Structure formats: structure tokens, C-alpha cells
Amino acid sequence: MFWRVISKLRSRRRRAARGEGEASVKGRAKGRKARQPKTSLQRPKLVFALAAVGTAFIILLTLFGRRSLIEVYALKRKIQDRSEEITFYEKKNQEFREQIENLKHDPFTVEQIAREELGLVRPGETVYEFVDEPHSSSRKE
Numbered sequence: 001m002f003w004r005v006i007s008k009l010r011s012r013r014r015r016a017a018r019g020e021g022e023a024s025v026k027g028r029a030k031g032r033k034a035r036q037p038k039t040s041l042q043r044p045k046l047v048f049a050l051a052a053v054g055t056a057f058i059i060l061l062t063l064f065g066r067r068s069l070i071e072v073y074a075l076k077r078k079i080q081d082r083s084e085e086i087t088f089y090e091k092k093n094q095e096f097r098e099q100i101e102n103l104k105h106d107p108f109t110v111e112q113i114a115r116e117e118l119g120l121v122r123p124g125e126t127v128y129e130f131v132d133e134p135h136s137s138s139r140k141e
Helices: 002-030 039-064 069-105 107-117
Strands: none
Touching (some): 039 069, 069 107
16 A cells, blocks of 8 residues: 555656656747746645644643643642641641650649649649730720
8 A cells, every 4th residue: 555655656756757857848949948847836835834833733732731831830839839838747746746755754844734724733822813804995883
């Protein structure tokens, strides 16, 4: 199949070459210049048009296709955000580890948490709580 197409193209070229040769001989005999076939001017335009369309297609795929530059930029931004988030949580974990170590070995920390969060007091201590009254414009006196 392929060889048939090739042989047809070759035979067309030969016929065109023979026809061009005959026209140039006839044209010289009459004193005119031989005409150039139209296909010789149309072929570069077609090649240029196909190259332009191909280039435009490749540019569009590069910008908007799958794994495009826009998507790559968005993924890099996501990676940067995730690395910042990881750094934040690593710091937070370190703080929790320090707090755990303090709770295990420092009695002052345990007492402080018991007083502040649980409201516990030592025996014999008196707790005074000062409560602020809410400020309101319509006070009864």
C-alpha cells in the first residue's frame, strides 16, 4: 500500500517534469518564458500554514493542557503551602513534647495547671475571686 502511494507520487512528478520541460522548449521557440507550475508557490504557503497551526497547538497544550504550566505553578504553590503547614505543626508538636516533659518532671507545672484550669487550692488557703460588673447605661441606684 505504501509503495503504491510512493510510486504514484513519483509518476506524477515525472509527468510534471516532462510537461515542464516541453513547455520550456515550446516557450523558447516562441520567445516566451516558461511558466512556473502553481504548486511550487502554494507548497511553501501550505507548509508555513501547517507549521503555524502546529506551533499554536503546541503552545496551547503547553499552557492549558494536561500537566500544563498553569497546573505546574498551582501544584508548586500547593507544595509550598503544605510545607509551611508542616513546619507549623512540627513547632506545635515540639511545644506539646516540652509540656509533656514538664508535666512528668516539674511539680510546679502540675500545681499551676491544677490551680488555673481545675480551680484547686491547698488545704488552709482562702481563694478570693474578684468579679467585674458589666457596664450598662441603665443602672439602678
